[in-house]
Structure formats: C-alpha cells, structure tokens
Amino acid sequence: MIKTEQLSLARQLDLVFKELEEELSGLSSGTVFVQIRNNVIGKFGIRHHPLEGRNGEIHSQDSGLTPVQYSSFRLMALESLKYKRHWTHGEISYEFTVRQGLIAVDATLESNYNMANLMIRYPRHTYPETVTELL
Secondary structure, three states, X not given: OOXXXXXXXXXXXXXXXXXXXXXXXXXXXXXXXXXXXXXXXXXXXXXOOOEEEEOOEEEEOOOOOOHHHHHHHHHHHHHHHHHOOOOOOEEEEEEEEEEOOEEEEEEEEEEXXXXXXXXXXXXXXXXXXXXXXXX
C-alpha cells in the first residue's frame, strides 16, 4: 500500500479533487481548501453556502460545476502549485465561482512556520543576547 507521503503534492491534490468531484458538481461557488504539513495534505474540504434566500424564502442551488468547469478548476489548482516556494507547512485555498458560464478561481497560498523548529535549527549561540547587538 502506498503511503500519502510517497505521493507528490500534485498527485495528492489530484486525489483531493477526485474526492470532492461529486460535491463540486452541486456547487457554483465556494472555497476548496487543503491543509499541508510536511508536504502532505491532511485536512481538506469545501467551505460554501449552498442555500440562497430571496423574498423571505430559502432555496437550494439547482446547478453546480459542469464536467468542463470541474476539469478547468482542477487544472488551475494543479497549476497553482508552481507558485508554492520552499515551504512545507501551510494552507492553500481556492475560491471559485461561475460567472457567465465560465469558472473563475482565486488561489491563496499560506505558509506556516513554527518558531520551535527554528530554535532547534539555529542554536541559541547564533542569536544576539540583547537588542543593541542587533543594531
């Protein structure tokens, strides 16, 4: 059995989109998010508002992404990985909406760092003891 950490981030993201395909087929807007730790996707999902209200009545959305829109979305998400640089922990979110039959996607890449890891990597003797030593 293949472990997740043996798969490239692009392959993991492709698996995420395959898992979310049915849910995306019922949505015309929302945000797909993936949380990354050590270049492995852990938590992922969709944030959305599937209900719309007008004139005091709530209605569910009737349409979602078409197969062509879904495929375009998936390819844009995979393409966005080219802009991820040098970080291994963080979150990528893809805000999407369908406008005039075309899907529009905004990707946000968020890197996360942990100060405790820096303290291990750079021992204390490499840091100045006082603020005046920084100047």
